[in-house]
Amino acid sequence: MLTTRPRGTNDLLPKEIEKWHYLESILRQVAALYGYQEIRTPIFEHTELFQRGVGESTDIVEKEMYTFLDRGERSLTLRPEATASTVRAFLEHKLYAGSLPLKFYYVGPMFRYDRPQAGRYRQFHQFGVEAFGSQDPGLDAEVIAMAMDIYERLGLHDLVVELNSVGCPHCRQAHRQVLQEYLKEKVTALCVTCQGRFAKNPLRILDCKNAHCRKLVAEAPTIEQMLCEECRDHFQLVQEYLQELQVPYTLNPSLVRGLDYYTKTAFEIVAQGIGAQSSIGGGGRYDDLIEECGGPAMPGIGYAMGLERILLTLEEQGVVLPTQAKTQIFLAALGEEAQKIGAGLAQELRKAGVIVERDYLGRSLKAQLKAANRLQTAITVILGEEELAKGAAVVRKMQEGRQKVVPLPELVAYLVRENKGGDMDE
């Protein structure tokens, strides 16, 4: 136990961390392009925030939260998502008093007590955006376009945008009634979970993966048919904007997001080939959430994407991400005196912007050259007693296997020059 990580968590080792750095740099870059500013909220919040914000009857709140009492007997919860926190911060700091709309983005770990599987972890990372204060359908479309923009910049392809409108409380209520009416005689034929959903959340039945349920529900009234005029217009305009922004999408009338706060637009971005957990991003509009959390009546929209799943998809699609610069020069020193001079040289070179590595184990020349070879440095500098006696060092070009003696006073300048030359070759 001492040396095993908690279930569903991951260590990001140096080998893979470069991908994360690159991914995050793209995220921040695109966020800036679209005018979103970063917000960092606590990793844990009062449990109540998620109960109210995400919704009591959601799976997240019912069975997936990491909830604990702190030493002051406060019930706290590790954030399962970040929309509630962003709304909370927005309200707590009364940011609604300033100019609107306000656009935030966040990147960070989220926690959900799920059974781990491909693309699903108990601690996972999300990037997301939230825009408060506008009900413009053009913003809905832009937010979707932004998500796609990110995926495309990363090099992902063959993604599908699934779009739906879940309506507002009015049309949802109407749809619910019609749906229950329709399903009334079929309830007993549904699967066990769906029988449970019938009274509680009949909408979810439309989303059931059970083949039998799907058949029974195929002809059921969709929310789209029941949208009120306002919601219908909004949905129509979102689609027109999407066409304008050249974002292909498919309508999925059974797309029901598992968070209670969504209204009108709901969307999901799906990738192939990464297993059953194929949604790499999703979001929607939440026009009642801010008020629900005790703020002014104000619309909002946002999405979140799962960073692990994006990385999985990148790997699946064979996309190679740029990696960090490699070591340029290895400094091999032999003996105490040479080690000291070597340390000084390394420092001078680093200050001149050269990536230098050296030996810290007092290894043999052979072992040091082997290390240099492993690092694939273009140049290895050999500082030994013979060279020191002459006030010089051996500069060995690893690829050609040729080397020459360079006087110490000229060494740094020589290496900096050689290193630049090497860069130009690449």
Added chain:
RNA sequence: GUGGUUGUGGCGAAGCGGUUAACGCACCGGAUUGUGGCUCCGGCACUCGUGGGUUCAAGUCCCAUCAGCCACCCCA
């Protein structure tokens, strides 16, 4: 929460009841008393996820437990 599957050195992987737990890669050292990448030689698991049990004898059989992977569910 349910089901399937796996768990042997840093990694990959043999062994499937019986003397010292193959092999490959990686790593370390040597052949070259100061020169890498190739080659050759040598070294590297009192131990088989953990805990019980069966047996004269268990990495090998049984049970439990933990963990990985995958699926359901749900979602990022």
